[in-house]
Amino acid sequence: MKRFTDITKYQVYFEGLIQEERKAEMDFHLNEILLLTGRQREQKGRALLTLSGRDAGTGIGGVYLVKLVRGSGLPDNEISNGDVVIVSKDKPTGKEEQATVVGKTKRSITIAYNKVPPYLVYGKNLRLDLFSNDITFQRMIDAIKQLNQLPILQEYIKANIAFNQEKVIDPNLTIDGAFLNPKQMNIIQKAFASNDIFLIHGPPGTGKTTTLSYLIKSFFESGKKILVTAPSNTAVDNILEKLQALKIPSTRIGNPVRMDEDLLNLSLDVQLQDHPDYQQANGIWNKIQILKKEQDDYIPASGQNRRGLSDQKIVQLASAKKSYRGIQNSKIRKMARWIKIQQEINRNYEEAQALQTQAIESILEKSAVICSTNSTAGSELLKDIIFDIVCIDEATQSTEPEALIPLVKGRKWVLAGDHQQLPPTVKAREASSLSISLFERFQQELPEDRIDILTIQYRMHQEIMRFSNDRFYQNQLKAHPSVKHHTLLDLPGFESFPYINPKIEEVVKATKPIVFIPCTEGLEEQLADSYSFFNQAEIQLTKEITDALLSSRLFPADIGIISPYDQQVSRLKSALRDYHIEIKSIDGFQGREKEVIIISLVRSNQEGNIGFLRDYRRLNVALTRAKRKLVIIGNPKTLESDPTYKALIENISIQ
Ligand SMILES: Nc1ncnc2c1ncn2[C@@H]1O[C@H](COP(=O)(O)OP(=O)(O)OP(=O)(O)O)[C@@H](O)[C@H]1O
Numbered sequence: 001m002k003r004f005t006d007i008t009k010y011q012v013y014f015e016g017l018i019q020e021e022r023k024a025e026m027d028f029h030l031n032e033i034l035l036l037t038g039r040q041r042e043q044k045g046r047a048l049l050t051l052s053g054r055d056a057g058t059g060i061g062g063v064y065l066v067k068l069v070r071g072s073g074l075p076d077n078e079i080s081n082g083d084v085v086i087v088s089k090d091k092p093t094g095k096e097e098q099a100t101v102v103g104k105t106k107r108s109i110t111i112a113y114n115k116v117p118p119y120l121v122y123g124k125n126l127r128l129d130l131f132s133n134d135i136t137f138q139r140m141i142d143a144i145k146q147l148n149q150l151p152i153l154q155e156y157i158k159a160n161i162a163f164n165q166e167k168v169i170d171p172n173l174t175i176d177g178a179f180l181n182p183k184q185m186n187i188i189q190k191a192f193a194s195n196d197i198f199l200i201h202g203p204p205g206t207g208k209t210t211t212l213s214y215l216i217k218s219f220f221e222s223g224k225k226i227l228v229t230a231p232s233n234t235a236v237d238n239i240l241e242k243l244q245a246l247k248i249p250s251t252r253i254g255n256p257v258r259m260d261e262d263l264l265n266l267s268l269d270v271q272l273q274d275h276p277d278y279q280q281a282n283g284i285w286n287k288i289q290i291l292k293k294e295q296d297d298y299i300p301a302s303g304q305n306r307r308g309l310s311d312q313k314i315v316q317l318a319s320a321k322k323s324y325r326g327i328q329n330s331k332i333r334k335m336a337r338w339i340k341i342q343q344e345i346n347r348n349y350e351e352a353q354a355l356q357t358q359a360i361e362s363i364l365e366k367s368a369v370i371c372s373t374n375s376t377a378g379s380e381l382l383k384d385i386i387f388d389i390v391c392i393d394e395a396t397q398s399t400e401p402e403a404l405i406p407l408v409k410g411r412k413w414v415l416a417g418d419h420q421q422l423p424p425t426v427k428a429r430e431a432s433s434l435s436i437s438l439f440e441r442f443q444q445e446l447p448e449d450r451i452d453i454l455t456i457q458y459r460m461h462q463e464i465m466r467f468s469n470d471r472f473y474q475n476q477l478k479a480h481p482s483v484k485h486h487t488l489l490d491l492p493g494f495e496s497f498p499y500i501n502p503k504i505e506e507v508v509k510a511t512k513p514i515v516f517i518p519c520t521e522g523l524e525e526q527l528a529d530s531y532s533f534f535n536q537a538e539i540q541l542t543k544e545i546t547d548a549l550l551s552s553r554l555f556p557a558d559i560g561i562i563s564p565y566d567q568q569v570s571r572l573k574s575a576l577r578d579y580h581i582e583i584k585s586i587d588g589f590q591g592r593e594k595e596v597i598i599i600s601l602v603r604s605n606q607e608g609n610i611g612f613l614r615d616y617r618r619l620n621v622a623l624t625r626a627k628r629k630l631v632i633i634g635n636p637k638t639l640e641s642d643p644t645y646k647a648l649i650e651n652i653s654i655q
C-alpha cells in the first residue's frame with residue numbers, strides 16, 4: 001500500500017489512477033461492442049437502438065444539443081446524465097465523436113456535443129452506445145479535490161494519528177439492543193463515542209450490517225443527520241431493509257428501476273408523488289404540453305424564419321400589422337403568437353422547476369437518514385447537504401476514491417467491511433492499486449481503538465465455517481450455539497429420500513454439512529467470442545443434486561447455486577429454467593445466504609490452470625454463503641494444482 005505525507009501528492013496519484021481506469025472502461029465497452037450484437041448490448045442496458053435524432057438547440061457553454069427519441073419508449077438502461085456516449089448508424093467503431101448525456105426521459109435521451117455534431121445524428125434508425133460511465137469518475141475527482149476542506153480526513157489518510165484521543169463511552173447512550181450480542185453492543189458504543197472514524201470489521205454472517213443498522217438507530221435517536229451508502233444497489237437495499245425493520249425513517253435516492261420493489265415506497269421518487277409542491281408542478285407540466293400543442297398552429301420563430309429579427313421586433317411588427325424584408329405580415333403575426341406562447345411556456349417551465357426543486361429539498365431536509373450508492377452520494381441532489389455522520393457498508397468493495405464520494409459529505413465516519421471478502425473491481429492493470437480499499441488503508445494505519453472485529457457468526461454450521469475461519473480469520477470466528485450444529489434435518493418437512501443415484505443420495509444426506517463432489521469427466525469450454533468458461537458435466541451434476549434436494553422437500557427458495565463464471569451461470573439458469581432457484585455469480589452473492597449452496601467451480605483442464613479462482617477472497621465469499629449445507633463441485637485434478645484448493649479438498653474429505 002502506497003503511503004502519503006503530502007495530500008497534494010495523494011490527489012495527483014489517485015487522479016492518475018482514475019484516468020487509467022476511465023481509459024480501461026472505454027476499452028471494455030469497445031470490446032463488448034465488437035463481441036456482442038446491438039440487441040445483446042441493448043439487453044445489457046448499454047446501448048439504445050432504433051432512435052431518431054433531432055436538433056435541440058444549444059446548451060450552457062455553447063454545446064450542441066441533440067435529442068434522440070424512440071416513440072415507443074426506451075428500454076431500461078444504465079446510461080445516466082454525465083455519461084460519455086457515441087452515436088452510429090450501424091456498429092460503432094469507437095472513432096465516433098463523443099457526446100455527453102445531459103437529459104433523459106422515458107422516450108428520449110438528450111446529448112451534448114462540444115463540436116458541431118456529425119450529420120448522421122439527425123437521421124433515423126440510430127444506435128447510441130454507452131462509452132464510459134463517466135459520472136462516477138467525475139464524482140471521484142471532485143471528492144478528491146474536496147479533501148482540501150477536510151483536514152481531519154487528510155490527517156487520517158496520511159496516517160498522522162496525532163488526533164488520537166481517549167474516547168469516553170457515553171453513559172447515557174441507550175441502545176435498543178436486546179437482540180445484539182455484547183460485542184456488537186460494545187462496537188456500537190465505541191463507534192458512537194468516536195469523534196471521527198470507526199471501522200467495523202465484520203467477517204461473514206457476524207452481523208456487520210445488523211450492527212451498523214442499530215448504530216444508525218442510535219445516531220438517529222440522538223438527532224443526527226446520517227448518510228448511509230454502499231458500493232452496489234443490492235447492498236444499499238440490504239441495509240435499508242434493516243433500517244426499515246427498525247422503523248428508522250429513511251429516504252433512498254437513485255434510479256427506482258434499480259431498487260428492490262419492496263423498498264420503493266422509501267425512494268425519493270415515490271415520496272415526491274405525495275408532495276403538494278410536486279403535484280402542483282405536475283399540473284404545470286401538463287399545462288406546458290397543452291401550450292406546446294397550441295404552438296403547433298403557428299410558425300416557429302426559428303433562425304431561418306425570423307431572418308435576424310429579434311423577438312421584440314417581431315411582436316412590434318405584428319401589432320403594427322407591417323411586413324418586413326419580404327416576410328409577409330400574416331407570417332410575422334403567426335411568429336409573434338408563437339413567441340408569446342413560448343414566453344408563457346418558459347415562465348411555466350421555471351415555475352414548475354422551482355416547485356420541483358422545493359419539493360425535493362423539503363423531503364431531503366426532513367429525512368434524518370438518506371441512503372444511496374457511493375456514486376449517487378455525489379449527485380447534485382445532495383450538493384448542499386453536510387451530514388453529521390456518513391456510514392459505508394461493504395466498504396472493502398469500494399475503491400479509495402469511490403469511498404471518498406460519500407465521506408467528504410460528512411464530519412464523522414463509520415466504515416463496515418471485511419477485507420477478506422471481494423475487493424473493488426478494477427479494470428485497468430495500471431490502476432491495480434485501486435483494488436486496495438480505504439477501509440484497508442485505515443485498518444492498517446489507524447490506532448486500535450478505531451477498529452473492532454465481530455467474531456460470532458449466525459449463519460454457518462461450524463464445519464462449513466471451519467476452512468475460512470482457519471485460512472482467513474486466524475480462527476477468531478465462533479459459531480453461535482443456535483447455528484453451530486444446525487442441519488437440514490431441523491428444517492420443517494425435510495426428509496432425505498432414497499434417490500435413484502446412490503452417490504447423489506449420499507450427497508443430500510443431511511449428516512454432512514459440507515461435501516466436495518469430484519467431476520472429472522467434464523471439460524471446461526469457452527466460446528470464441530467470450531472470455532468466460534462453462535462445464536456441461538458440472539451443469540448436469542448440479543441439476544441432479546438440485547432434483548434430489550427438492551425431492552427431499554426442500555423449498556426452491558432455500559437453495560442457491562453459484563459459480564465464478566458468467567457463462568456457467570447463464571447456462572445453469574437455462575438448464576434449471578423452471579426451478580425458481582436463485583442462480584448467481586459469486587460476486588453477485590456477496591452479502592447473501594441460503595440454507596443450501598451448490599458451487600460449480602467449472603475449471604477442468606490438464607494444465608492445472610484455475611484462472612481467477614486463485615483470488616481466495618472470491619473463494620472465501622463462495623464458502624461462507626451456506627447455512628446448513630455446502631456442496632462444492634469441481635475437478636480435483638485441476639484444482640489441486642493450487643495449494644489452497646488442495647487443502648480445502650483434503651479438509652472436506654477428513655470431516
Ligand atoms: N445478535 C444477533 N443475534 C441473532 N442473529 C443475529 C445477530 N446479529 C446478526 N444476526 C443475524 O445474522 C445474519 C447475518 O447478519 P448480517 O447480514 O448483518 O451479517 P453480515 O456480517 O453483514 O453478513 P455478510 O457476511 O453477508 O456480509 C442475519 O440473519 C442476522 O439477522
